[in-house]
Amino acid sequence: MTESLLTGSAQVNGVEIAYVDRGEGDPVVLLHGFPDSHYLWRHQIDPLVEAGFRVIVPDLRGFGASSKPQEVEAYDMRTIVNDVVALTLHLGIQRAHIVGHDWGAAIAWMYAFLMPRRVDHLAVLSVGHPGVFSTPSIEQRAASWYMLFYQFPGVSEQLLRRNGWRLFKEIMGNEGDYQRYPRELAKPGALTAALNWYRANRSPEAELRVERNFPPVLAPTLGIWSSGDKALLEEGMTGSVKFVKGPWRYERVEDASHWIPLDQPEQVTKLLLGFLGTERAATTPSRRRRL
Amino acid sequence: MRTEHADVAIVGGGIAGASAAAYLATHGVSVVLLEKQDRYTDIVRGEWIAPWGMREAQLLGVEDAFGLGGAWEIREWTQWDETTDDPETAETVDMTRFVPGVGGPLSFPHHLVCELMAEQAADNGARVVMGARKATVGDGPVVRYQTDAGDHELRAGMIIGATGRGCTVGRQIGVTMATSVHHWGGGVRVEGLDDWPMDVQAMGTEGEKMFMVFPQGDGMARLYINFPTANKHRYRGEGGTERFIADFELDSLPDRGKSVYAAARPIGPLKVWPSVAMFPERPIVTDGVVLVGDEAGNADTVLGTGLSCSLRDTRTVCEILLGDDWSPSAFEPYLAERKFRMERLHFGAGIIAKLHCEFGPEAVARRRRVRELMAENFAAQVTGLLNMVPPEDVPEFGFSEFFAERLFRERV
Numbered sequence: 001m002t003e004s005l006l007t008g009s010a011q012v013n014g015v016e017i018a019y020v021d022r023g024e025g026d027p028v029v030l031l032h033g034f035p036d037s038h039y040l041w042r043h044q045i046d047p048l049v050e051a052g053f054r055v056i057v058p059d060l061r062g063f064g065a066s067s068k069p070q071e072v073e074a075y076d077m078r079t080i081v082n083d084v085v086a087l088t089l090h091l092g093i094q095r096a097h098i099v100g101h102d103w104g105a106a107i108a109w110m111y112a113f114l115m116p117r118r119v120d121h122l123a124v125l126s127v128g129h130p131g132v133f134s135t136p137s138i139e140q141r142a143a144s145w146y147m148l149f150y151q152f153p154g155v156s157e158q159l160l161r162r163n164g165w166r167l168f169k170e171i172m173g174n175e176g177d178y179q180r181y182p183r184e185l186a187k188p189g190a191l192t193a194a195l196n197w198y199r200a201n202r203s204p205e206a207e208l209r210v211e212r213n214f215p216p217v218l219a220p221t222l223g224i225w226s227s228g229d230k231a232l233l234e235e236g237m238t239g240s241v242k243f244v245k246g247p248w249r250y251e252r253v254e255d256a257s258h259w260i261p262l263d264q265p266e267q268v269t270k271l272l273l274g275f276l277g278t279e280r281a282a283t284t285p286s287r288r289r290r291l
Numbered sequence: 292m293r294t295e296h297a298d299v300a301i302v303g304g305g306i307a308g309a310s311a312a313a314y315l316a317t318h319g320v321s322v323v324l325l326e327k328q329d330r331y332t333d334i335v336r337g338e339w340i341a342p343w344g345m346r347e348a349q350l351l352g353v354e355d356a357f358g359l360g361g362a363w364e365i366r367e368w369t370q371w372d373e374t375t376d377d378p379e380t381a382e383t384v385d386m387t388r389f390v391p392g393v394g395g396p397l398s399f400p401h402h403l404v405c406e407l408m409a410e411q412a413a414d415n416g417a418r419v420v421m422g423a424r425k426a427t428v429g430d431g432p433v434v435r436y437q438t439d440a441g442d443h444e445l446r447a448g449m450i451i452g453a454t455g456r457g458c459t460v461g462r463q464i465g466v467t468m469a470t471s472v473h474h475w476g477g478g479v480r481v482e483g484l485d486d487w488p489m490d491v492q493a494m495g496t497e498g499e500k501m502f503m504v505f506p507q508g509d510g511m512a513r514l515y516i517n518f519p520t521a522n523k524h525r526y527r528g529e530g531g532t533e534r535f536i537a538d539f540e541l542d543s544l545p546d547r548g549k550s551v552y553a554a555a556r557p558i559g560p561l562k563v564w565p566s567v568a569m570f571p572e573r574p575i576v577t578d579g580v581v582l583v584g585d586e587a588g589n590a591d592t593v594l595g596t597g598l599s600c601s602l603r604d605t606r607t608v609c610e611i612l613l614g615d616d617w618s619p620s621a622f623e624p625y626l627a628e629r630k631f632r633m634e635r636l637h638f639g640a641g642i643i644a645k646l647h648c649e650f651g652p653e654a655v656a657r658r659r660r661v662r663e664l665m666a667e668n669f670a671a672q673v674t675g676l677l678n679m680v681p682p683e684d685v686p687e688f689g690f691s692e693f694f695a696e697r698l699f700r701e702r703v
Contacts, residue, residue: 163364163394163395163397164354164357164399165358169508186355
């Protein structure tokens with residue numbers, strides 16, 4: 001019943017991560033968000049493989065066929081970034097294009113500024129740089145009554161499931177793979193794992209611990225935002241420019257909800273194919289001796 | 292002929308059979324579930340379950356099959372009716388607070404929920420046989436059936452008959468049914484109701500139609516119409532579905548029902564049936580066979596309690612099956628509870644059918660009178676509680692002839 005394109009699975013960073021690994025060439029890592037899996041990228045995988053990329057698409061921890069630790073602490077952003085690092089190392093990849101959507105974009109941003117030498121190009125969909133989010137505007141907060149970062153913290157599994165998953169269905173509406181999500185999240189431990197992404201990273205406590213002084217993103221960066229996104233404002237993406245030192249390109253996609261890879265699959269593929277490998281990074285990171 | 296063995300053989304993979312399979316498999320009983328369809332499709336079965344039925348689903352551990360199979364909680368019930376002067380002022384009932392731990396009733400695509408329940412049963416170790424045809428039940432007990440692979444013989448400790456109104460198993464063990472038909476009904480599943488409030492269900496009568504709209508979320512809904520037996524061919528033949536949907540152009544509905552008749556697109560077949568009430572004339576338990584769900588007898592569909600009853604049956608029977616004694620006497624509590632429950636449901640269905648599924652000037656005058664009485668004294672709405680809470684929790688006065696007399700005859 002579960003749709004799957006997975007080709008392998010590896011024990012990395014203390015968890016089992018299932019992934020797609022297809023094609024040969026420059027590696028591209030595609031990172032999904034909430035409450036998706038590798039399957040979010042189903043329309044992009046084949047064209048990227050055919051265009052000569054090696055395409056790596058994990059189920060991030062807590063989702064799909066990967067491990068679902070039940071403790072909140074297991075979902076710290078840095079831990080998840082390390083999953084991606086460990087997976088690429090396991091697959092013998094030193095440097096890759098990193099593409100992310102939703103929480104996957106948040107992971108991609110962090111990956112890019114924490115490990116500039118491991119990133120070729122960066123493409124982020126929907127979610128802007130965390131620096132923009134650490135000082136959200138009133139408008140962003142107003143749009144957030146059900147949004148990505150603010151709806152799920154504090155919501156209990158029981159509340160989402162009760163009455164035929166009514167609250168969950170109301171929050172998700174008819175966007176993305178909305179008919180698949182409850183079925184995926186009903187699997188043992190899946191809903192708690194998915195909610196833990198929010199609990200670990202957007203607790204009220206984390207809100208107060210405003211991060212500053214982010215290292216700059218050196219990679220050429222493509223930001224994509226869709227005008228039909230009900231949860232995230234355009235300024236979150238366009239405002240990201242001040243955290244990017246490499247060449248910055250912004251693309252606004254029309255006629256797409258928050259789930260841009262599903263709603264405008266061909267346009268996303270085209271943007272990625274046109275962007276990946278086209279620009280050079282701002283400054284090559286200084287060569288330091290490895291410890 | 293292959294011979295197979297199981298503790299329990301279930302004939303019929305509908306809501307009753309599939310929920311029994313899921314529950315028994317979860318509790319370690321070896322189960323085979325036989326379903327005659329090759330795969331689950333929309334064959335227009337019950338798609339509305341009362342809050343008390345969802346409580347049963349929770350107790351059986353199958354409530355997620357509803358939510359994941361596309362169930363949608365309906366929160367309000369607005370009583371649009373030709374006896375209401377202005378659609379804008381029609382009375383609305385909040386349905387979410389009748390049963391603790393459960394919200395409003397759920398409306399859902401029947402076949403998808405059955406499919407998920409069968410899947411849940413299989414995941415827990417049950418064997419689910421799709422395309423199991425020509426099931427016959429014999430002493431032993433034994434079920435013989437055919438699939439594309441050939442003939443099969445299934446020996447079991449107990450057979451659960453759950454084949455619905457067809458009564459396939461019941462007829463073979465000599466359980467005949469007394470039947471009565473009060474009216475006919477038809478239904479079709481539609482999409483495109485983007486302007487219909489998805490929180491609101493409609494039930495009302497206008498002209499020779501008793502209409503129902505049960506939203507399923509995302510612009511989808513199940514539409515039903517009950518109509519006089521004399522008119523039973525009204526949707527037969529070409530253009531039947533179109534005529535059915537066009538019949539939702541009603542003065543009683545806001546904007547004359549435009550958000551339904553002008554917007555609905557069918558996403559399943561239209562089916563029409565006599566609304567039969569069935570009363571078993573023999574015990575529904577024999578040595579080796581027990582009947583559940585509609586197969587064990589059912590009230591007029593207008594009441595909407597068929598699925599809730601099925602799940603109550605399943606739970607009661609399966610709890611007995613978890614014990615060691617599977618003799619007919621062990622099922623006596625089931626028979627007693629079901630008898631009490633069905634008496635109340637038949638009585639309530641009789642009142643609802645008389646009130647909403649009779650047509651013509653006399654019936655309109657009666658409905659107007661009763662609605663006035665109900666507005667004046669809330670207790671007169673007691674029968675409506677059968678849709679929300681289990682029959683045993685409905686106050687007893689609602690089941691007396693005295694009450695029915697007063698409801699229908701007395702002028703206020």
